[in-house]
Amino acid sequence: MIDIVIFGTGNVAYHLCKAMHSSDKITVKQVYGRTKRSLKSIPKYIDTTTSLTNLKKAEVYIIAISDDAINDFSKIIPVSNSLVVHTSGSVPMSELDNHNRKGVFYPLQSFSKERELSFKTIPICLETEHQDDLDLLKEVGLALSDHVEVIDSQKRATLHLAAVFVNNFVNHLYAIGHDLLKEESLSFDLLKPLIHETADKxxxxxxxxxxxxxxxxxxxxxxxxxxxxxxxxxxxxxxxMFSTIISKSYGKEL
Amino acid sequence: MIDIVIFGTGNVAYHLCKAMHSSDKITVKQVYGRTKRSLKSIPKYIDTTTSLTNLKKAEVYIIAISDDAINDFSKIIPVSNSLVVHTSGSVPMSELDNHNRKGVFYPLQSFSKERELSFKTIPICLETEHQDDLDLLKEVGLALSDHVEVIDSQKRATLHLAAVFVNNFVNHLYAIGHDLLKEESLSFDLLKPLIHETADKxxxxxxxxxxxxxxxxxxxxxxxxxxxxxxxxxxxxxxxMFSTIISKSYGKEL
Known part of the structure; x- marks a missing residue:
């Protein structure tokens, strides 16, 4: 069994907890959250704490907090020379503090608490400083998913950027479609088969x-x-803008 | 059995032929194409013609050709006072010529010959001038799909516009994602689970x-x-542009 401690109580932490708990190769020893309230979202069968002084020992410490807090948080983790990884697509591994061994465990998916997800198909992108740590993270990754990839910080930045286009921006186009139909009292259900076929194609x-x-x-x-x-x-x-760039991309100037 | 003649050999005509042929309530009597070559895409079990003088009799004549050709083509159809419908999202019913009874049979989906589709889930949007014709089109629609809706030309124009956002523009964002990954020699497969989850959400x-x-x-x-x-x-x-409009839409100015 690989012992894990997770820092954070957001969507990534929540889904990691659930997926890791149901694996027979991983034990989530503890989840740290800043407040008791924030820890309410974490499944009850997992031990939680609001104090870093009560931290349990683990083989991998996973920081699953907002991107801009990762650097500061990595400095105050009260363990040394342990493997500490973050789960962010856009933060370079080098932003983790030097008093621990660094790594990245980036599950490329859009998580929300309202939706259950199967980790099996989610690509997990790994990066470490040391080969031993990579082997360990691979074991963790493969316990959750069938798609584990080694991807460095530069490539991961591009991956995250592409994810913004195909997830955030696409979702905003769905919202525009939704609102256009609403104005005409048409059901958004009318567009769903088209949305799914566009994605399946x-x-x-x-x-x-x-x-x-x-x-x-x-x-x-x-x-x-x-x-x-x-x-x-x-x-x-x-x-x-879309009309112009689409017709430019395909060689027809509007 | 309801007898149908289809004008056109594009993606919509092709998929209509296949779906109608497999229904036990509809007979595709004939498909008209301008050239023998264009008719090659039509399944062999369906009778085809390149001459409008050889046109067979039908209860519904379906014009499945490009939007800007519908008006002119509707003028030269050598039948009178018959039900003639088009399949376009953006062309008003009124653009059909007056010498026949007008209607619209708009399957709201993105068709391509490379992909098989189940019509069962595709919304079919209907419009007619006369109630009898609407009843007949509903029968045709329900023989193919579980989702048949009566939608007038104005609402259909909005629906088609929304479809451009969630299909054409979304697909271009997929293409941008694809190309960004290609530059870094990353597989587009990495983004597929995210694309599907975004659509499923x-x-x-x-x-x-x-x-x-x-x-x-x-x-x-x-x-x-x-x-x-x-x-x-x-x-x-x-x-x-997306960053600006997303943050404006959700009340945060960049």
Missing amino acids: INNINPSKAQTGPAIRNDLKTIEKHIHLLKNNSDKEAYR | INNINPSKAQTGPAIRNDLKTIEKHIHLLKNNSDKEAYR
């Missing part, structure tokens, strides 16, 4: 090859009609 | 509630880092 077609719509056809009549239909200026701006 | 969470990422957190440090990482100017522009 990229399983076997390169997204550039799957591109369709008025912009790639250079269908100025429909584009103008659509911009006219939009009430919200930021929606108009988004529509114009 | 909207099944039970309103997309506005599911929004995460640097822009909604007003995390200027990560935003600047990301813009700096992007090499392509249009990617930088897209990133800036």
Whole structure:
């Protein structure tokens, strides 16, 4: 069994706890949260603490807190020469403090407490300073997921950036679609099969090859009609920008 | 059995043919294409023609051709007072010529020949001038799908516009993600679980509630880092625009 301590009570910490608890190769010895209230989200079967002085011993200490707090927090962890990893896509491994061995354990997924997730398909991106630590993190990763990859800080930054495009920005487009339909009292359910097919299509077609719509056809009549239909200026701006970049990307200037 | 003639050989015509052929309530009597070559994509078990003078009789004539050709084509169909419908999201029903009874049969999905689709879950949006025709189109629609809706031209235009956001624009974001990873020799497979979870999440969470990422957190440090990482100017522009509109939409000015 590999003993783990997790720092943090957010979505990543919550899902890590649940997935690690159900693995027979990992024991979550303890979860640290700043307040008792924040620890309420952590499953009751896991030992928790609000005090760093009560910290249990572990083979891997996982910092699953907000990106901008990682550096400061890594300085005050009261263990030395232990393996301390963070779970962030955008923070370089080097931001961890030097008094412990550094590593990254980045599960590439969008976590929310409202949704159960299977870790099995989630890519887990690992980085360490030392080979022994990498071997240990691989064991942890493979206990949760079938997709464990070694990825350095530079590549991970690009991965996280790409994730912002395909998750955050895509989700905002869903929100625009939702609101457009709401104004016409149409159910968002109408768009769901299209949203799922669009996402499923990229399983076997390169997204550039799957591109369709008025912009790639250079269908100025429909584009103008659509911009006219939009009430919200930021929606108009988004529509114009996409139409321009799509038609540029595929070699047709609007 | 309801007899159907389809005009067109594109993706919509192809998928309609296949779905209608496998229904025991519909017979595709004929498919019309301008050239023999274009008709090659149509399954061999369906009768085809390149001449409008050889047109078979049907209860519903379906125009499944490009949007800007619908009006002209509807004028030359050599039948009168028959039900002639188009399959377009953005073309008003009124663009069909007056010498036939008008209707719309709009399957809200992104079709490509490379992918098999189940029609059962695809919303089919109907519009007609006459109640009898609506009843007939409903029968056709329900033979293919569990989701048949009556939607007028104005609402359908909004639906199509929303579809452009959640399909065309989303797909372009997938393409950007794909290309960013390719530059770093990373596999696009890494992003697929995230893409699918992002799409699945909207099944039970309103997309506005599911929004995460640097822009909604007003995390200027990560935003600047990301813009700096992007090499392509249009990617930088897209990133800036999304960050601004996301943070504006959620009440935080960047």
